[in-house]
Amino acid sequence: MNICIVGLGLLGGSTALxxxxxxxxxxxxxxxNDREHAxxxxxxxxxxxxxxxxxxxxxxxxxxxxxxxxxxxxQLPEVLDMVGRNVVVTDLGSTKEQICATVRDHPKRxxxxxxxxxxxxxxxxPGAAFPELLLGKQMILCERDRSDIEALEIVENxxxxxxxxxxxxxxxxxxxxxIAYVSHLSHISSFALSTTVLDKEKDELSIFEMxxxxxxxxxxxxxxxxxxxxxxxxQNTKNxxxxxxxxxxxxxxxxxxxxxxxxxxxxxxxxxxNDIIRVLxxxxx
Amino acid sequence: MNICIVGLGLLGGSTALxxxxxxxxxxxxxxxNDREHAxxxxxxxxxxxxxxxxxxxxxxxxxxxxxxxxxxxxQLPEVLDMVGRNVVVTDLGSTKEQICATVRDHPKRxxxxxxxxxxxxxxxxPGAAFPELLLGKQMILCERDRSDIEALEIVENxxxxxxxxxxxxxxxxxxxxxIAYVSHLSHISSFALSTTVLDKEKDELSIFEMxxxxxxxxxxxxxxxxxxxxxxxxQNTKNxxxxxxxxxxxxxxxxxxxxxxxxxxxxxxxxxxNDIIRVLxxxxx
Numbered sequence: 001m002n003i004c005i006v007g008l009g010l011l012g013g014s015t016a017l018x019x020x021x022x023x024x025x026x027x028x029x030x031x032x033n034d035r036e037h038a039x040x041x042x043x044x045x046x047x048x049x050x051x052x053x054x055x056x057x058x059x060x061x062x063x064x065x066x067x068x069x070x071x072x073x074x075q076l077p078e079v080l081d082m083v084g085r086n087v088v089v090t091d092l093g094s095t096k097e098q099i100c101a102t103v104r105d106h107p108k109r110x111x112x113x114x115x116x117x118x119x120x121x122x123x124x125x126p127g128a129a130f131p132e133l134l135l136g137k138q139m140i141l142c143e144r145d146r147s148d149i150e151a152l153e154i155v156e157n158x159x160x161x162x163x164x165x166x167x168x169x170x171x172x173x174x175x176x177x178x179i180a181y182v183s184h185l186s187h188i189s190s191f192a193l194s195t196t197v198l199d200k201e202k203d204e205l206s207i208f209e210m211x212x213x214x215x216x217x218x219x220x221x222x223x224x225x226x227x228x229x230x231x232x233x234x235q236n237t238k239n240x241x242x243x244x245x246x247x248x249x250x251x252x253x254x255x256x257x258x259x260x261x262x263x264x265x266x267x268x269x270x271x272x273x274n275d276i277i278r279v280l281x282x283x284x285x
Numbered sequence: 286m287n288i289c290i291v292g293l294g295l296l297g298g299s300t301a302l303x304x305x306x307x308x309x310x311x312x313x314x315x316x317x318n319d320r321e322h323a324x325x326x327x328x329x330x331x332x333x334x335x336x337x338x339x340x341x342x343x344x345x346x347x348x349x350x351x352x353x354x355x356x357x358x359x360q361l362p363e364v365l366d367m368v369g370r371n372v373v374v375t376d377l378g379s380t381k382e383q384i385c386a387t388v389r390d391h392p393k394r395x396x397x398x399x400x401x402x403x404x405x406x407x408x409x410x411p412g413a414a415f416p417e418l419l420l421g422k423q424m425i426l427c428e429r430d431r432s433d434i435e436a437l438e439i440v441e442n443x444x445x446x447x448x449x450x451x452x453x454x455x456x457x458x459x460x461x462x463x464i465a466y467v468s469h470l471s472h473i474s475s476f477a478l479s480t481t482v483l484d485k486e487k488d489e490l491s492i493f494e495m496x497x498x499x500x501x502x503x504x505x506x507x508x509x510x511x512x513x514x515x516x517x518x519x520q521n522t523k524n525x526x527x528x529x530x531x532x533x534x535x536x537x538x539x540x541x542x543x544x545x546x547x548x549x550x551x552x553x554x555x556x557x558x559n560d561i562i563r564v565l566x567x568x569x570x
Contacts, residue, residue, distance in 0.1 A: 118497040140495060168494060178489055181482045182496040186503040189474050192535040194558035197466045199531065204463055208564045209453060210425060211467040212403040216565055217502050218471040223562050226555035233543050233551055244540045246484065248533055250477040255529045258518050266518050270511035273479040277508050279493045280501050 003158075004060035006031040006053060006075060008041040010121060011092050012066030013129025015163075016046045021131040022162045029056045040126040057082045062154060065091035070231035073102050080108045088151045090115045094179065095235040096142040096172040110148035113155040114172065116140045116179070117165065122223040139165040142172040180239035187221045187229060188244060194222035288443075289345035291316040291338060291360060293326040295406060296377050297351030298414025300448075301331045306416040307447045314341045325411040342367045347439060350376035355516035358387050365393045373436045375400045379464065380520040381427040381457040395433035398440040399457065401425045401464070402450065407508035424450040427457040465524035472506045472514060473529060479507035 003019065005012045008030050016028045030047025032038040041047045053075070057063055063079055065072045072093045079089055080103060090113045093099055100114050118138040121128065139159045144152065159165045170178075197219075201207050233240060257265040288304065290297045293315050301313045315332025317323040326332045338360070342348055348364055350357045357378045364374055365388060375398045378384055385399050403423040406413065424444045429437065444450040455463075482504075486492050518525060542550040 118495055120497070120499065122499075137497065138495065174489075175495075178492045178495050181485050181489075181492060182500045185481070186478065186500045188536070188539055189478055189503055191555055191558040192532060192539055193471065193474055194561040195554065196470070196528065196532045196535050198557070198560055198564075199535075200466050200528070204459075204466075207463045207466055208567065210403055210423065210460070210463050211564065212405070212422070214405065214407075214506050215467045215471045217505050218474055219561055220502050220565070221499050222558040223565070224555070224559075226552040226559075229555055230548050230551045234546055234548060237543055237546060241540060241544050243481065243485070244536065244543070247477060247481045248536050248540065250481050250484075251473070251529065251533050251536070254473055254477055255526060255533065258522055258529070259526050261519055261522060263515050263519060266515045267511040269480065270476055270509070270514055272483070273476040273507040274509075274511075275483055276479040276504055279483075279496065280505065280508070282493065 001025065001061045002027045002029060002059050004029045004031060004051075004056040004063045005047070006056075006063065006065045006079075007067035007071070008032045008037050008046055008126045008129075009066065010124050010128040010133070011117070011119070012064065013041060013044070013046045013126045014119075014131065014133035015064060015066065015092070016041075017129055017131035018134050018163050019158065020045075029059055031056050037126050044126055044129070046126055046129060053079070054082065057087070060087060062158070063087060063089045065089070065093070068228050068231050069093040069095050069099065069235050072099055073235075076112070077103055077106060080106050080112060083108070083111065085111075087111060088113065088154045090155050092117055094183065094232050096140075096175045098235045100143050100146075100172045104146070109146055111151050113147045113151050114142040115155065115159070116142070116175065117159070118183075122221050124225045124228065134159070134163045134165055136164050137166070139167045140175055141167060141169050142175050144169045176236050177239050180236055180243045184232060184236060184240050185243040185247060187224055188240070189247065190219050190221035190224075193219050286310065286346045287312045287314060287344050289314045289316060289336075289341040289348045290332070291341070291348065291350045291364075292352035292356070293317045293322050293331055293411045293414075294351065295409050295413040295418070296402070296404070297349065298326060298329070298331045298411045299404075299416065299418035300349060300351065300377070301326075302414055302416035303419050303448050304443065305330070314344055316341045322411050329411055329414070331411055331414060338364070339367065342372070345372060347443065348372060348374045350374070350378070353513050353516050354378040354380050354384065354520050357384055358520075361397065362388055362391060365391050365397060368393070368396065370396075372396060373398065373439045375440050377402055379468065379517050380461055381425075382461045383520045385428050385431075385457045389431070394431055396436050398432045398436050399427040400440065400444070401427070401460065402444070403468075407506050409510045409513065419444070419448045419450055421449050422451070424452045425460055426452060426454050427460050429454045461521050462524050465521055465528045469517060469521060469525050470528040470532060472509055473525070474532065475504050475506035475509075478504050 028047045038050045072091045313332045315335045316338045323335045
């Protein structure tokens with residue numbers, strides 16, 4: 001089977017490596033506008049061949065778009081225009097509503113499966129890719145009813161059987177609403193934490209001498225790239241704004257409690273927050 | 286050498302285990318008001334003996350206070366009152382200014398060394414203790430000039446030579462100012478992130494199905510206990526309030542940028558936040 005992966009970064013590269021590790025008969029055709037990334041992907045045996053997008057889709061049985069979400073929105077209808085009737089197209093974008101809307105009325109809509117793997121690290125580029133990234137993780141498929149059964153089967157076969165992912169289904173709007181809270185908000189909380197402490201560093205040069213594992217855990221996502229995240233913010237503005245608004249309100253309430261030295265109030269807030277233990281025991285198991 | 290450890294939780298327990306692993310001649314006398322924790326500490330060989338505080342300090346060469354900071358403030362002058370002239374007292378509290386102020390004029394002030402190890406996890410209690418917690422971590426000592434040279438030597442010997450910690454010195458006020466940014470603020474950002482998403486769960490039952498490693502990293506500290514953290518907020522109110530105020534301002538600016546779909550602005554913010562890579566490479570090495 002020929003699999004064309006467009007975008008040979010962390011996610012595209014890890015998908016290629018994971019599939020090849022499981023089944024050596026897969027032939028990966030890589031597409032990347034960044035020549036250096038393309039060359040790295042060949043050397044790192046992420047891709048067996050590098051082609052232009054136009055050429056690659058002619059040879060592919062499956063096309064996986066693993067580019068930033070603003071690029072996916074542009075590429076997805078173009079790729080559907082180009083592919084033959086038996087080719088399946090999927091994407092790995094972190095937003096789903098606008099991407100799905102773009103091809104809602106496309107004559108080959110049935111050949112497309114909207115996907116989002118809940119996996120990643122704060123690193124990027126083909127050098128960050130590793131075969132285990134997706135193994136055992138959650139894969140969300142959206143607008144299932146708009147995909148042909150055969151297309152769904154092929155995509156599920158790849159992610160569920162080959163990469164051992166847990167597949168679940170969701171409406172695109174619900175996906176974007178939820179992911180704003182459990183992923184996009186976490187990234188913004190880290191970006192702002194980073195700039196807050198970096199600003200303070202101007203007056204207090206040695207401030208980071210005292211930073212330990214707690215700080216690094218909360219700020220780790222601030223390493224994430226603007227190229228990937230700015231388009232996500234643009235495509236999920238309403239939901240992110242609402243999540244961020246609630247977060248700021250909760251922080252302000254916390255600040256008021258601390259300013260008032262209200263120990264009972266602080267204790268109640270922390271105890272409420274501790275309920276996350278129930279949730280994390282599920283994620284970390 | 287008899288070492289009395291008051292508070293047999295994560296930090297006190299790990300100190301005991303780390304010291305015993307390095308030098309089996311240390312005899313640990315444990316003190317804990319929580320009978321269950323005391324019993325657990327005996328079974329887990331954290332403590333060789335459990336005594337009351339009054340009895341323990343009579344047998345100790347070194348007393349280490351590893352209780353919450355509101356308890357340290359109460360216990361520290363009492364312990365200094367009780368101990369003989371050759372006994373050294375130290376504490377492991379996450380705030381230093383108020384604790385140091387409490388004993389500034391104590392006749393035995395020189396026997397006390399104000400310490401704060403930059404180490405911890407979001408877990409608590411003797412069951413969470415492990416011998417490696419402190420190894421190779423940073424140990425901040427404050428108000429060095431107010432401690433006797435002999436007392437400093439004994440404390441440095443324990444933490445630097447036995448636990449291989451990197452010792453540095455700082456004024457208590459600077460310590461509290463810095464730690465508000467690189468530790469206390471991280472905890473509050475996690476507590477508020479937790480309550481924000483838990484609130485949303487009331488409407489969106491399956492919201493945590495999509496939570497992955499990024500979310501769990503930013504929210505992990507929200508498992509931390511109220512018993513430990515409420516007194517820290519009370520003792521470091523001014524600095525925490527200032528850090529939290531800056532954080533809220535940065536988040537609000539981020540929200541304004543997202544609401545305006547200002548892609549250049551978002552890109553600039555993220556690029557600025559990415560500078561944390563320089564800092565984290567130092568912490569994570």
